[in-house]
Amino acid sequence: MQLSLDVARIRGQYTSLAGQWTYLNAHEVPQIPEPVSSAVARAFRDQAVAQPLEPNVGTHARGVDPGTLFAQEHLAAARLAIADLTGTTADAVMLGPSEAELLAQLQVAMRQQLRRGNAVLDAPRSASGVLGAGEYAQLIDAATRLTVVPAADAETGIIHEVASIAEATRSRSRAWVLVQVSAMLGVRPVTFEALGADVVLLSARGLGGGELAALAFRDRAMLTRINAEAFGQQVSPALAAGAAAAVDHLAGLADSSGAARGTRRTRISQSVDAAASYLGGLSTYLMDTLRPKVEFLGFGSEAAREADRIPVVSFRLPGVPVETVYQRLVGHALLPGRSAEGITVGLGVYNTPSDVDQLARVLGSLA
Structure with missing residues (x-):
């Protein structure tokens, strides 16, 4: 059975999301969940x-x-x-x-x-x-x-x-x-x-x-x-x-009730499947939303276009320097990755369609 993610519950485990920033750099600096901290x-x-835990007495306890x-x-x-x-x-x-x-x-x-x-x-x-x-x-x-x-x-x-x-x-x-x-x-x-x-x-x-x-x-x-x-x-x-x-x-990502059964290996497998499904859909939404505005990198061959992908995309805004795009995004509290070739967006399980919409609005102001 395919499980789904309760993204609102998951976001609640990332205290960094309570600030003003929208993190779009999960490929470089994934946010740290509170249980890890x-x-x-x-x-x-x-x-x-x-x-x-016990008095340090007896031969076997010495030096512990x-x-x-x-x-x-x-x-x-x-x-x-x-x-x-x-x-x-x-x-x-x-x-x-x-x-x-x-x-x-x-x-x-x-x-x-x-x-x-x-x-x-x-x-x-x-x-x-x-x-x-x-x-x-x-x-x-x-x-x-x-x-x-x-x-x-x-x-x-x-x-x-x-x-x-x-x-x-x-x-x-x-x-x-x-x-x-x-x-x-x-x-x-x-x-x-x-x-x-x-x-x-x-x-x-x-x-x-x-x-x-x-x-x-x-x-x-x-x-x-x-x-x-x-x-x-x-x-x-x-x-x-x-x-x-x-x-x-x-x-525990796919365990919305907190009562998951099975070994940790089984629960990891279920959560990875659920994350892949959610982020696959979010990546599609990201690309469909940005396609009219940007030029995506890494799609130059048929093999690349048909390849399976993790939720990471890189793009350029035609006619606008990469640094200009990056600074505009940061100025609007959006934090993606960047390279000399383009802007890179890496999505995490804590990202939502509203993050994509915000990104599209800022890029629209540069087009």
């Missing part, structure tokens, strides 16, 4: 005022640091939450301060394998704007050990053909396929089953969960093939608490 604050408080116990609990909760999000087990999840740091640690961990082969660490250019097996075919050979694939383009919204890339990789080599999924967290499934990936790399920031990243392996056995000690997992326990809370928030 509260979880981080509680975790910092735990560290600051932690006291032993309650702050360390709290930290371990938060880190364990984050690993389990990411495991539920991606479809693996908690012991196959590595935490780190950033995606770049985790990717660097993975290369160190795979140093022996990479010494004998090659790693494809940057997505190739695609004339169509859609990455598929064809773009990777000439780069992958029997010596390839790691293929890194972005799941979606954060500016055009195009979802790349990850499953076909993974299949092509395995037909030509024994390489692992690592998929970077932060751009489509919460709006598309990021499970190993859906992606066909071996490793998933993400930032909790994509869920409004703060600056913590995770590297999830399809199964724990993969870690026995590399130097797992290369992963330092030096992360803030408080941010780990925020990441776990962000996954819980996602799992």
Whole structure:
């Protein structure tokens, strides 16, 4: 059964929406839900005022640091939450301060394998704007050990053909396929089953969960093939608490009654489906509303026009400099993203058709 989102209820969990700003930059800076802020604050408080739960007596109690116990609990909760999000087990999840740091640690961990082969660490250019097996075919050979694939383009919204890339990789080599999924967290499934990936790399920031990243392996056995000690997992326990809370928030999006049943994995799947449906409709409304006024980017080929997309669009206003458009929008309390090529609008579950209408009115004043 397809569940729907109670957007008014969801918006109530974002205190930042009470101000004057309309946030249209969910692709860059998703707003932080109150449950996440509260979880981080509680975790910092735990560290600051932690006291032993029992008198520190007896041989086994000596040296016990309650702050360390709290930290371990938060880190364990984050690993389990990411495991539920991606479809693996908690012991196959590595935490780190950033995606770049985790990717660097993975290369160190795979140093022996990479010494004998090659790693494809940057997505190739695609004339169509859609990455598929064809773009990777000439780069992958029997010596390839790691293929890194972005799941979606954060500016055009195009979802790349990850499953076909993974299949092509395995037909030509024994390489692992690592998929970077932060751009489509919460709006598309990021499970190993859906992606066909071996490793998933993400930032909790994509869920409004703060600056913590995770590297999830399809199964724990993969870690026995590399130097797992290369992963330092030096992360803030408080941010780990925020990441776990962000996954819980996602799992509850489609639960308007607060009495959802089923595992967290099941509830995540239901909420992602509901979010994809809602934001797909809102994206269509956005494009239909703006089409008479703007030139959309990333639709130059037939493959791009037919591609599935996350709720992100980029556009230019003909004859008006990008900076002028951006400053006009900001002057009217609208906050989109921007690049040298155009204005980017990323929609979140807290956005509404009225946000789109407001955007259209301001752009109309420039046309």
